[in-house]
Amino acid sequence: MKPRLVNLAWLLAFAALATLPQVLTVKYYLHLSILALIWVIVAQGQNLIQGFTGYVSIVQAGFMGIGAYGSTLIGIHYGWPIWATITAAPLITALFALLTGYPSLRVKGHYFAIVTMAFNLIIVIVLVNFRELTRGEAGISNIPKPWDGGRDAYFYLALILAAGTTLLAALIARSRVGEILRAIRQNEDLVGAIGIAAWKYKLFAFVISAMYAGLAGALYAHFQGFINPEIFGVAQSLDAILAVILGGSGTIAGPVIGAFLVVFLPELLRFADSFRLILYGLILVLATIFMPIGIVGVAKTLLAKVHRLGVRHDR
């Protein structure tokens, strides 16, 4: 697909999403759309480390938790305005990511995944047990919401931030840094052999990915008005991984589609009652087996085939 057409498709998608508050008469779908946009940010961050760099990180929800609690607690204890705490959240998360990323990125493959999962578990344990600060399992209620909880305005905030982070991910992917990240995914030893310090680039991807999660966590906290440790467990980190795989790993559009699927699919399956989760699991398993390149990957393959057919006909 030509770059101009790609850009046009993105603009159309943005415009279509921007009309949702006017189009959706049932505000429940707007609520889900806001959650999905928050998950777009989470998934784009996950894609930087997983899709581009080839390191499967299982700590994205944990970093979301750090962002959510960071933003909330700064607001409660220091009286910062919401905008300042939302801005601070990714920076706080970046600090934690630097501290945890340096040692964990010394290992590769499954070991890296296990180490990051352990970090996620530690984050949850701290959130549960440091009750003096986090109020433990009971969670923190009545977190301030901008615009007095107005969902239309919050939708646009989430949309702008999701679009901004997607654009940033695209810029990173097209830059020299993005090329090096992809090279690390293909052959890390070779990257090292030509004199590039791969660890710096891996750490960069890990920290940026965590910052995305931190921002998403803060957005989640001020949207829902309530947080507790359960929301930021390993299961949610797996959802971030799934969003990337389902949508299309290593693509920019993939995490967007994947995020909407991860949020909407379980809700749309509510008709199935107690079989809902079995159905959801089944769909995920089948999609992962039969579409390992994700929806965007399949779409690209189909478009390429159509294009080739068109060229043949022209001859």
Added chain:
Amino acid sequence: MLNRTRAGAFALAIAFAVAASPSSAAEKKLTVGVADALTGGGAVYGLPQANAVKMAADEINAAGGIKVGADTYKIDVIAYDDKANPTEATNAVRKLIDRDGVKYILGFCCSGSTSAVASFIAKEKAVMLVGNAAERSITTQKIPNLVRTRPPADYTGQAAGTFIARKGHKRVAVVGALEVGFYSQYVDAVEKELKKAGGEIIAREVFSLRDRDMTPQLTKIRGLNPDAILVVGYVEPAAFVYRQSVELGINVPRYGFTSGSEEQFLRVTTSEQMEGVWDLRPTELTLLSASKNGIAYHENYTKMFKASPSPSSPYAYDQLYALKAAIEAAGTADNTEAVAKALRALPVPPQVVMQYQPVDGKMFDENGQAYTSNGAFQWQKGKWVFVEDLPSDAKAYSLFLSTLK
């Protein structure tokens, strides 16, 4: 001839339609929502609660529905699974309010998911009736359109502590889901009463909802030689504690705060392993302590769902009867503010199962909190047997609750 027949049939149809119209116009549908844990770890509480609401709706409909002026409302129930997860609960309630147009939402077995919904419900034209969720802060926020049928955990903990102290225990070891706020609140209240009597808690061992092997915690406790053990937590892990304490040869009195039915415990333990265990909890549904309503509830539930009801499930059953009485008292099913106010002014309806202790003659106090009596139940030969009431002062606790934020 044919035309005459057609005309006759047409006239007859018109007559039927006219005759039928007054009653159909006056009979309306009131949809109530249930948001509860229908799957996952919280389902031991959530699923029976959802069933209880459906059963209450059937009973009310069979008895003629809810009477509001000239109108009669028949109840329709929509139940969504929240998996005891805050995000899922928010989604489920948003769906009920925004998409299904529901104004009355019942259920709510678990504290995390309930707190998430409570954080936004004040801004909605809806009424939220909370059941088994025992986290104290749910009713300290004084949300005008929220009431809860189950008393907070520390209200029961205070009474339990007095009971344990009276038994003469000085060194009590605790094992439980202490990461969960309301369980730790219960234990804190027990400790306070123990200290008054010169006793102490010598260990606080933790298990999580998914833990099944409690031998490390119990081995440590056994080494401390306690006078008694206190087990607080969800039914299934608590049942494993009781079973494994016997297997490890721990032979001291065992107290608990679990609210599990015989059936639920016997899935994990044997009756012999449970023998002598105390459950110090609100006087919930136990046949030997039940009123006529309780016995009928147990029978009907068992018949309808082919399983015994959990002791805490009537919290949700009672919600619907309280709601019915409030709607009838308010004279409206549409004005949620009026119904919420009527709930706060409501005497205990005669159909309820739990044994409520009214505060100033009302089922719910100014915080929206209801209080049941607390009871000491003991496992004797395969059954929970009600032994005695625990000393509880609903009025005093209500005053204390009003001081909290």
